[in-house]
Amino acid sequence: MYFKDFLANTALSYGVDNFVAPNCVPTKLLKTFRLDSLFFRVTRNIIRVHILEAENLISEDSGKFCPYVVISGAQQKGKTQVAKRSHNPSWNQAFEMRFNDLPMQEIEIALFHHGKGRDRCLNRWKFHVEEVVSQKVIDKVGV
Structure with a gap:
């Protein structure tokens, strides 16, 4: 039935x-x-992602660079605080993401600049969850 x-x-x-x-x-x-x-699923995997810092970010706006990071995956989204006027922001924020199934899942991290008119995406990175779990620490360079 x-x-x-x-x-x-x-x-x-x-x-x-x-x-x-x-x-x-x-x-x-x-x-x-x-x-x-x-049709209900039990959360089986919780991944904690720490967004630490960025160094030597380059902006087109002189002196008014306000970066922040958006992390998304498993139909969840998180956003760091906006680092006001910083080319070397230090966020040191953690996000917990709940995954039902690990295969074929991705985590996307995007770096944005908070501007007056609208926010501008500077770069995006996608990681397979299996890669994150196996490597433990991922350090991406280049904007």
């Missing part, structure tokens, strides 16, 4: 009024009910 069939049978037997919060309808599942039909 699939979950949608179970839900339809339950809705018909209990009526729609009982599904309005805060009511609760406890129902025993049949032994033949397949739990994998519920």
